[in-house]
Amino acid sequence: MAKRHVMAAGRAGFALLWLFSAPLVRAESPTPARIPLRAAVHVHSTVSTGTLSPESLAQRAERQGLDVLILSENFTLRYDYGLRPLEGILKYGVSFPSVLDYGIERFLTELREVRRRHPKLIIMPGVEVAPHYYWTGSLLAGDLTMHNAQRNVLVIGLEKSEDYARMPARGNPHSFVWDGKSLANAAPFLLLAVPAIRLWLPRRREKEAWRHSHQTIRRMAAAAGLVLTAGLAANAWPLTSPRFSSYDAQAGYRPYQAVIDAAIERGALAFWSMTEARDFSRHSFGPLTVTVKTDPHPDSLLLTQGYTGFGGLYQDTRRVTAPGGVWDQVVQARLNEGGPVPTMIGEVAFHGLQDAGKDLDRVYTVVLVTERTQAGVLEALRTGHAYAAARGDGDILLQLDEFSVSDRRRSAGMGDRLESEGGRPVTVRVAVSAADRDAHPVRLRVIRAGQVVGQIEGRTPLRYELTDGDAPADRWLPYRVEAIAQSGELLTNPVYVLKVKSKK
Template identity: 55%
Template sequence: MDRRDEQMRSVKRWPLLAVVAVVFLCGAAWRAEAADDRHQLLATVHVHSTASTGDLTIEALAERAEQLGLDVLMLTDNFSLRYEYGLWPLPGLLKRQVRFPSVLEYGIERYLADVADAQSRHPNLIILPGVEVAPYYYWTGSIWGRTLTMHNAQRNLLVLGLDKPEDYRSLPVSGNPDAYSFDWRVAVNGAPILLMVPAVWLWRPLRRSTDRRSPRRMIACMLIVLAVALVVNAWPLSQPAFSSYDDRMGYRPYQALIDDVSAKGGLAFWSMTEARDYHEYTAGPMGTVVVKTEPHPEALVQTTGYAGFGGLYQDTRTSVRPGELWDRLLQLPEHESRTTPVLIGELGFHGSNDAGKELHRLVTALLVKERTVAGVLEALRSGHSYAVGEGDHHVQLRLEEFQVVCLDGTKSASIGDRLDPGGARDLMVRLSITAADHGHHPAKVRVIRSGQVVAQSAGETPFRFDWTDTTAPMNERMAYRVEITGSGELLSNPIFVAPILELKAEG
């Protein structure tokens, strides 16, 4: 009887053990595949339409994007291209203004309405409105000395995620009259109107027989002319966001824009920080006016709160090289009061006449939770993305898998995620690379850990590379990213790995 009871208890244990095993396996599978609940969308970032300096309408861009198989079109039309220069001592009165097509000229409401109309006609394409903004420019030199130079007209940020007209209307940007402010300087600017008081008093004759051409009235007329000139010079009496004659502003205007966009729930990305812009324009007998913007990668350090930066574009780039500026920023302690900058690819598309540019040639691949505007913005903000551009042979790579795993694959993290290995030492990087045309093309892989190239491999697509990191440091936060060349260029955002903890020996 006792033996039979023991057998019955043993039989009853088996279902319980089976349930425990299933739960364990499901948990392991969930941990290993938690990052796989995202799907990939191809987005073109930094596109101009006829609302600013582009050649194609928003509708034409949407049609072309769908034809090329894109999922997301991120418009970044120029917000303001209004410039002016005034001569001292009356720069507001003796000035020359220049305006180019921009969202402010086109109309903010009209711009957003055009985007909404195009979106309704292309439901399979996500169209994200945005603007390219240079919040501040300044002058140095003199037109009389033939040394006049305008600086930083192309020191731009891309602003995305704002969908209300009032959010754009109040952007603190040079040339945006709605961003003008009222302060104590309004009283100073309006003070010349007080000259009208003595002018009126002087105009009134002391005696009825006073000649209308008396010195009193001549002085009164001069005061009236002076008052009007000074008020017109200071008009509008409110103050612009930033003075274009103050060369000591540094990065304050840019930080003000970033803070404003962040407060409204939007995203600000530094655009092409290592590109140089230089032009010379003839000003007749006054000589040549220089318009230039120097490379400014230090912007990534001098400002905080921005979402990321353009790290892949068709120009010189050194900040994304192993161990350079981006890697140094990725290694800053997490308690630092700055967000981790996300890398995006930006095309700078103005039209089909742009040499070597087509909407699909340089894209940002977004790993989204849902195919919506909110899903796109979440992937952008969190760094669940990589940037990829075509090479000379029009081959574009795809990163099908990039994971860091440990504990025999039961713990894993993908692009934009964080892995906590605890005391596990078996860190492995898993990569799977294909080509968009599913063909065989060369691929050279470099695995970069915290700024150092720790592994390299080469092969042909489809290409798989699994590498075990046996040299991972203890008690140190790590960032893994990959750089793939050979057929175009692919740069991933990092996978962060928490410090590996040293396990204390028992006993």
Template identity: 40%
Template sequence: MILSLGLFSQGPVTVQAAGPLRPVVAAVHVHSTWSSGDLTLDELIARARALGVEAIFLTENHLQRFEYGLPPLRNVLRYRVEYPSLLSRGPEPFLEAVRAANARQQEVLLIPGTEVIPHYYWTGDLWSGTLTMVNAQKNILAFGLYRPEDYREIPAIGNPGAAHWSLESLWLLWPAVLAVPGVWLLRLRRRRPVRLQHFQLTVERRYTGYGILCLGLGVVLLANNFPFRRPPVSPYDPNAGLRPHQAVIDFIAARGGLSAWSLPEARDHQVVTVAGRRATIQTEPYPSDLLATDRFTAFGGVYEDTTTFTEPGQGWDRLLADYLDGRRAAPAWAIGEAAYHREGQAGKRFGDVQTVLLVDRKDPAALLQALRTGRLYAVQRAPEVGLILDQFQVLLPQRPPAEAGDRLALRVGDRPEVRAVVRSTDGRRVGIQVRLVRAGAVVQTQRGDTPVSLSWTEAPLPADTRVFYRLEVHGPAGQQILSNPIFVQTAREEAR
């Protein structure tokens, strides 16, 4: 027999011995006064320092501009609302402010990022009160973009920097030709003689009114078509589907950044009145969209709302299985998503939802690499106490331990052991439940007071086995830990 060691889509993978890893507690998805937050960067740093948070992944609003226009002149007869954002204030001063804050201190590192609205669209009718703006909260988070042009060119709805010239631009410029008949009509004179009893008159007819009308129509149509470039997507296109979202994900990846689906099971429903007319703002939960898109880095797996996508056997496990089977280009890591704007908003407190990154050094590059490779876990804690995942590893004799995000190549017949240790932040005893999930199924459940240790050993693995292990921990008052997976695959046996 010959053993084939082609593992995963990346080729042969083994776990290399690494230096000691230390946990860095981070708040991910945080807004400051640079967009919709109430705290300045320095105030966020001070609050994080007081709570033991060592990194803040900022997600300032990319573009907060919403508009609705009446057909057929949607760009002329329109109502627009705009809120502070990176594009309205300029990404250059934001990036400089982040750089300066990191230069002043190193206790709390700031990672620049943005929250992008790839697409929203309108349904219904303004006059009947059924007008609805759909998917304005189906957003993508971007991290690790350090150049102003990376923000200016994100192909998001309403972003003029993402519009481009095309053959369609010629069509949008066509009203300019109305200047020709307009000027001709202004200059046109038609004379005809009128014979009276004793003399003859010449009557001159001018077409000034028609010329002005023609020129005016051209000006209005040009104003409606300005800036004559094709936008990435239209707010009046209900059939765009997930194309705009995948385009944003791919753009961020091409620029070297990391992307994350934001709050996939949160629901947004508001009714507003504009100029005496009723309009609805609505975003339904969209966990299935994570299965229909690819190449994003992460998603909000733990946040202060009901979630089902990460339940054993549900969407996340199907996504990970598709990755193992080669049907997806990349896995997706679960992060703790704070979605923090201000203290007390929707009952939120800074630091209650955390992402703990495992790094060999504390700097922005290492934090981003930990997020890129899945070496992290998500936490929701209570104000007085939290939970810590001291250990989550897959072990084999005489092999370096595999950590979250690792891909472990095994031989046929190997019996990997999974070990985990959970304790409380202050050493007190907290009653918890720990579940080990293997390829979407719970294979071990352990209940007890912290510290809790779990150990589980596989049966001998047959050839061409592809599995993953991940951990769920639940405690009182909504406390939880969600680990990221460790992937395992055995060699494939082929006939000689």
């Protein structure tokens, strides 16, 4: 049975006990000191669907005390629907502001200029990619539906335009391929252009009088054919096809895995974004109705591989991070496989001040960096040296003052690993306070491998110490912390512990 020892911070006796017990916990090897930086992740500007320019965002971030601003501009928002079997030719498309429409190089150049004017703020490029959508139903039946237009992956840290150019996404023609559909898209040239050209050219064998009398009619018909050819060809352009058809409901997560692989290969980070957020709307075009919907997709964390992490804290309903939920299942599976473990971030999903309850400082990702650079931020996000905190309606912002796991010989912090020999108990230490330094009700829970092994309710600032002697041996166990106030929330990434039995 776990033994719990709880005392409120601020009591002198506890502080002295904590001070004198500290030397008993020694790191096995020196680890670099980490600096906490406040980051706003998933921010849109006027480059895509935001209402504030990158310059205005930088100014606002500095006023709110942010250290890092991570943009997540919509990569492409181009959608089309075509009449089958000539959907590549007879189609209607719409487009909304995105990086592809704005210009990739223009976006990166503007970002460099903003960085130059704000050297103390780390501003990082990123895009929000929805690589695939598909259609079901029909216009005539009134049930035409576009699925998954808001199933997104955040790609963070690409600095070169060529790294974006062939990002495999449905709206990016540079990522399209030649296939059988490409021949169908070229049909206007074969079926209309060639006959039109033959009509335009004079025929030698025709009698002079016949040729002159019908030349005008032939050329008018030829001109009409050429204009129609040009219009259909323009509508079908490019003649290449997306890797995954918008009429294929069975593509599953293959388009998303392609984006993840492309991002990781180029040295970027790839995070699943807001996997439980819903999107639903209906749009009328005269008597015709189109439904647009994206259902929650937490299974994406189980059915894709190699991604850096996911958004675990944002202003919407979430169950993925519940004890024993999908997050804990994925982490344990990756630990058992010996592969990289997905990390968790907070997403502010900021588009502008016109959205009630939205601002850059509503949801933080606090990154613990070894150096105050973009490379340092990327390393911290990749390795899980970060936690997320969100303000509620009461504007309470919780902050993590300590989170460590030790066996009295060695100690590990968030994102690190601890191998404990001899099967001895491990001690979890947590300290949480409020940014305003005031006392607020808060509940702390320590979660080990999906199970709540300790919890306490108190007021900030609050310290909690848990001695866990029941942890199973010979397998990696993730320990993480959840703190919930009346109007605020905090989630940490895990500390990974392996208890090794004594050798006889």
